[in-house]
């Protein structure tokens with residue numbers, strides 16, 4: 001059994017950085033937590049995102065809010081932020097720090113890895129990860145360098161090969177298509193815009 005992370009904590013996985021917000025990111029995060037998100041990933045990345053000390057300061061505030069709700073706080077990409085933010089874990093993709101290296105650096109942290117196709121799956125040290133992020137399931141405009149959508153078939157394919165592996169679907173997931181991702185075998189859905197662009201955050205998190 002994995003003691004770092006339970007697959008239930010992937011159920012409503014919210015990802016965000018200040019670049020995704022029109023209003024105060026801290027308020028948005030508080031609303032999402034209060035509505036019931038089960039994990040949070042600090043992804044300060046892309047056009048308009050903060051860097052350096054500004055990123056660190058925002059990360060500290062977000063980390064503190066997640067701690068109040070007892071919700072895992074995962075850092076995207078940036079190994080330098082894991083210890084200063086006392087993050088519960090880190091999420092990386094195929095072109096980020098290799099998983100073997102990460103597991104040596106952070107033996108007790110949650111490690112998530114993105115996989116988008118069979119080749120990536122076959123060549124990744126899955127046994128060193130705590131969960132996989134599978135996608136983009138649907139087309140997304142949130143990430144400028146997102147790959148071609150892979151559909152719910154990709155979730156089914158991973159689930160078929162790894163019956164017990166924690167999997168979260170990501171990319172273009174909305175309140176209208178989230179159920180199909182779960183039905184395909186994912187333990188949860190990871191979303192940015194379904195929450196950041198929602199008119200009513202509480203309702204969006206509930207519907208997810």
Ligand SMILES: Cc1ncc(COP(=O)(O)OP(=O)(O)O)c(N)n1
Nearest residue numbers: 077091092093094114133134170190
């Ligand atoms: C839960 C989850 N799944 C996938 C990703 C994408 O990671 P990556 O491919 O490294 O791309 P960036 O997010 O770094 O642009 C993710 N962040 N979270």
Ligand SMILES: Cc1nc(C(=O)O)sc1CCOP(=O)(O)O
Nearest residue numbers: 135136140142171172191192193
């Ligand atoms: C950060 C990220 N990674 C993806 C992947 O496929 O690996 S798609 C994506 C963006 C997800 O945003 P939205 O929920 O607004 O589509």
Ligand SMILES: [Mg+2]
Nearest residue numbers: 077092093096
């Ligand atoms: Mg990455």
